[in-house]
Amino acid sequence: MGLREMEREILHREKKTGTWRKWLLRGIVVLLLVGLGVAAEAGAWLLSRYREGAVREQELTAQVERLQASLAQGQAALEEAQQIIEQMKEYSVASPEGVVPEYTQLYPDFYAQPWTGETVSGGKTVCLTFDDGPSPNTDRVLAVLEEQGVKGTFFVVGKTGQKDQQRMRDIVAAGHTLAMHSWSHDYRKIYASVEAFLEDCYQLYQWIYEVTGIYPQVFRFPGGSVNGYDRGIYQEIVAEMTRRGFVYFDWNASAQDATAKPLDPAVIRDNCLKGIGRELVVVLSHDSAARTTTVEALPSIIQGYRDAGYTFAPLTPGVTPVILDYKREK
Ligand SMILES: [Zn+2]
Numbered sequence: 001m002g003l004r005e006m007e008r009e010i011l012h013r014e015k016k017t018g019t020w021r022k023w024l025l026r027g028i029v030v031l032l033l034v035g036l037g038v039a040a041e042a043g044a045w046l047l048s049r050y051r052e053g054a055v056r057e058q059e060l061t062a063q064v065e066r067l068q069a070s071l072a073q074g075q076a077a078l079e080e081a082q083q084i085i086e087q088m089k090e091y092s093v094a095s096p097e098g099v100v101p102e103y104t105q106l107y108p109d110f111y112a113q114p115w116t117g118e119t120v121s122g123g124k125t126v127c128l129t130f131d132d133g134p135s136p137n138t139d140r141v142l143a144v145l146e147e148q149g150v151k152g153t154f155f156v157v158g159k160t161g162q163k164d165q166q167r168m169r170d171i172v173a174a175g176h177t178l179a180m181h182s183w184s185h186d187y188r189k190i191y192a193s194v195e196a197f198l199e200d201c202y203q204l205y206q207w208i209y210e211v212t213g214i215y216p217q218v219f220r221f222p223g224g225s226v227n228g229y230d231r232g233i234y235q236e237i238v239a240e241m242t243r244r245g246f247v248y249f250d251w252n253a254s255a256q257d258a259t260a261k262p263l264d265p266a267v268i269r270d271n272c273l274k275g276i277g278r279e280l281v282v283v284l285s286h287d288s289a290a291r292t293t294t295v296e297a298l299p300s301i302i303q304g305y306r307d308a309g310y311t312f313a314p315l316t317p318g319v320t321p322v323i324l325d326y327k328r329e330k
Contacts, residue, residue, distance in 0.1 A: 103195050103240060107202045112217040112245035115317035122279030126310045127319065128152040128301070129251065131181055131220065133287030134159055134167035140295045141287055142170055148302045151314040153249075154287065155181035155220045158204055165211045172212045177314040180204050180219035180246075187222060191229035194236045201241075217246060217317050224250050224324050247317040250324040251284035257294045258286055265297035272297070273304040281305075282315070282322040 130141055133156050145152055154171050156178060171178045182190055183204040190200045201219065208216050219241065221227070225248060226234055241248065253275030255268045263271075268285075275281030283301070285294050305312070313319065 101194070101236070101240070103198055104243070106195065106198055110198070110202045110205060110244060112215070112247075112317065114245065115217065115247075117316060117318050119318040119320075120280070120313050120316075121320040124279060124308075124310045125313050125319075126275065126281040126283060126305045127249075127313055127315050128283050128285070128298075129155060129220070129249070129315065130285055130287035131155045132157055132185065134164040134171070135288045135291075136163075137287050137289055137291055137295055138167040138171070141298065142167075142174060142176075144295060144298045144302075145176065146174060148299065150302055150312040151176050152312070153177040153179055153218070153315040155179045156204070156208070157181050157185050158183035158207060160207075168208065168211050172214055175314070177218060177316060178208060178212060178214065178216060179315065180208065180216045182222045183207070185222050187227070187229040190222065191227075191233065194233055194240060197230075197233075197237050198240065218315050219246055219248050220250070221248060226324050245317075247319075247321060249282055249315055249319070249322055251282045252278060252322050253281050253283045255283065255285035255294055255297070257291055262290065262293040265293045265300070268294055268297040269300045269304060272301045273308075276305065276308045276310075280320060280322060281310070 128145075128150065130138075130152060133141075133154055138154070141152075151174075154176060156168060156171075159165075168178060180201055181204075183200045184190060190197050205216060208214065221230070221234075221237075223229065225238065230237065238248070253272055255263075256271045257263055257268050272283050272285065275283055285291070287294075302312070
């Protein structure tokens with residue numbers, strides 16, 4: 001090979017090598033670009049998965065919060081049930097060694113039927129109640145309730161006049177609850193013993209049936225379930241009346257209208273509206289001839305509760321009992 005030829009050969013090889021390098025570089029660049037594209041694609045996919053995950057996490061957190069809330073409600077209900085069990089234990093103390101008190105044998109037809117109707121436990125419900133009637137005032141209360149389309153509850157006493165009997169029938173016919181308060185409303189008499197209470201209440205029970213054809217299922221203790229007269233025996237009375245299927249209601253808002261001089265209707269209204277904010281309100285007011293300002297206040301009481309978003313219900317054994325706080329009252 002001559003020198004000339006060798007030179008040509010080297011030049012040719014260099015040219016060839018240059019071409020390979022160029023293609024190799026191009027290949028690397030293409031691969032890099034493809035790699036970047038894939039990486040970007042994957043990044044976007046991962047980001048979207050991450051975002052979905054975040055949304056799902058939020059949903060799960062909300063679900064956990066909801067579950068925690070219902071758990072808390074469940075625990076509250078359990079605690080309430082345990083308190084009731086404790087109270088029942090207190091009652092059983094009244095009959096040591098399982099001895100059944102003799103008064104359980106009295107008045108074998110003095111029992112309430114089991115309740116099969118609706119239950120009401122709250123949901124911004126207000127139950128208007130009128131104690132100590134019937135009276136000439138009952139007619140006016142009934143007229144207002146009719147006009148307003150509201151059902152209430154009348155805890156009546158033993159009144160035997162013709163007009164009062166008609167009022168009891170009017171209460172039932174209008175769809176209100178006719179409930180037992182007391183035949184005599186004589187604290188010393190009815191709270192003298194469990195037997196005395198049963199005798200008085202049974203007399204009213206029979207009378208209500210005789211006049212109206214319905215058996216009352218609900219009652220209210222004169223003076224409230226815990227008062228200055230029944231401290232020694234109220235647990236026994238509650239246990240015995242409950243055993244017979246009756247349900248009693250105290251109140252958690254009061255017209256405070258049992259005054260010597262009738263209160264101003266605006267004051268009565270304000271007193272009654274103090275129940276606003278509770279899920280279930282039971283308003284105590286009085287139905288007697290002297291309570292004229294109570295009936296004057298009634299439309300504004302109804303309006304006040306309506307404006308606050310409440311609905312009205314009569315008391316039945318299906319309504320969650322509203323009972324004075326024994327611990328506080330003791
Ligand atoms: Zn009363």
